[in-house]
Amino acid sequence: MTIGVALDATGADNQIDGSVRLAHEAATAGLRSAWFGQTFGADSPQLAAIVGREVPALQVGTSAIPVFGRHPLLVSSQAQTAQAATHGRYHLGLALGTKLLTEAGFGIPHERPIARLREFLTALRQLTETGTADFHGELLTATTPIPARVPGAEAGVPLLVAAMGPQALRASGELADxxxxxxxxxxxxxxxxxxxxxxxxxxxxxxxxxxxxxxxxxxxxxxxxxxxxxxxxxxxxxxxxxxxxxxxxxxxxxxxxxxxxxxxxxxxxxxxxxxxxxxxxxxxxxxxxxxxxxxxxxxxxxxxxxx
Incomplete structure (x- = not known):
């Protein structure tokens, strides 16, 4: 069993430097992975990419990016960049998000979260595995008039979901890793x-x-x-x-x-x-x-x- 820790350096003078310091300590202690939450602050995939490159002993991951207020093309770009930077040690987590943060933060309705999750995962899988997409759903469209592949990320990106309810678990079992x-x-x-x-x-x-x-x-x-x-x-x-x-x-x-x-x-x-x-x-x-x-x-x- 892999055992890891979620790193939170928001109290440091510089969150990036602080995260790298904590990651070195985690690796020295024998931990196997470091995970980073996504808030309205630091960008989690970028943070994971930096830490993973600086501390090659660790797997790194995002836990987790809400599917509201994002688009599969942009999240794929972030995830593939992190995967290339860490030479295959990045893991992407997605979340349904909450009505409170979605509507208060982004000003968009938090509606049909399971349907959005399904469409997001379907389009994102195409993008991370092939660098192309031709997806036309009810809620999302993702196509690639130009290639969306990041060289160095050819192995794809593991897709995980912060799922706990029956419908989210069903969608995750069918479409995620x-x-x-x-x-x-x-x-x-x-x-x-x-x-x-x-x-x-x-x-x-x-x-x-x-x-x-x-x-x-x-x-x-x-x-x-x-x-x-x-x-x-x-x-x-x-x-x-x-x-x-x-x-x-x-x-x-x-x-x-x-x-x-x-x-x-x-x-x-x-x-x-x-x-x-x-x-x-x-x-x-x-x-x-x-x-x-x-x-x-x-x-x-x-x-x-x-x-």
Whole structure:
């Protein structure tokens, strides 16, 4: 099983330099991958390209670019550039986005997200695999009057989706290479998410999907204090039905209930639970919750488990 971390250097004086420094530390600790979220700030594929080129020991990925407010031609260009820059170590994550951020940020309606995801994946697959597209859907058109291939990215780009609901899982199993579930505990993963996406892939003759489980957690002795801090940070996600649903399926009431916070024994046991539930990769986020010392302690343990 690959074990990685989500890197967040937004508190650094220079986010790019800070991300590279953190990536070097992650590689030294024995971690295998570094992932970057997409916000209205730094461009995640560019950040992954820079970090992946500077730290060749790591796989790098985006988790995840919303399909609203973007176009497959532009995302393909970003992804292929990152793939060429890292010599095949880039992984692209897509997301449905949320009504709140889509409509408040872009001023466009968040309508028919599953249909948009399907069309986006179909057009994007053509572009990343062949450098051409001739796609005319209900919501999107993507054609290539001039070539869209980036030399050096001929191997294509793995396409993953931050999918957790039934329709998104079906679309991901049929059209993507895997999923990036977040705040989905082992119970939700093993009983609902993995069976659904695997069945969809099998029905269309696709290979078994990758299950990259994003886990919010840290190794610490100050469990109560860190749990309270995590509860504040994660409360944002509780307003969205998709997250609320998967937290409930995981046996929790609040997002913090699926966070992994404790000593080395506790975290090791939880990583094993994710493995048993079908995760092919585990990526830890929030490892800076308890401060620098516990972040390094967490990365040391995860590096051992990755080895």
């Amino acid at each position: 895997g999923i990036l579930p977040y705040l989905a505990g082992p119970r939700a993963l093993g009983e609902h998410i993995v069976p659904a996406v695997t069945a969809a892939a099998e029905a269309t003759g696709r290979p078994a999907p990758r299950i990259v489980a994003l886990v919010h957690g840290v190794v610490t002795d100050e469990v109560d204090r860190v749990r309270d801090k995590a509860a504040e940070q994660l409360a944002f996600y509780e307003q969205f039905p998709s997250y609320a649903r998967v937290i409930g399926l995981s046996g929790g009431r609040r997002a913090v209930d699926v966070a992994v916070i404790g000593d080395e024994r506790k975290v090791t046991a939880e990583v094993q639970r994710y493995r048993d539930a079908g995760a092919t990769e585990v990526v830890f986020s929030g490892t800076d919750l308890a401060g620098e010392a516990d972040r390094l302690r967490t990365w040391a343990l995860l590096g051992e488990l990755a080895g």
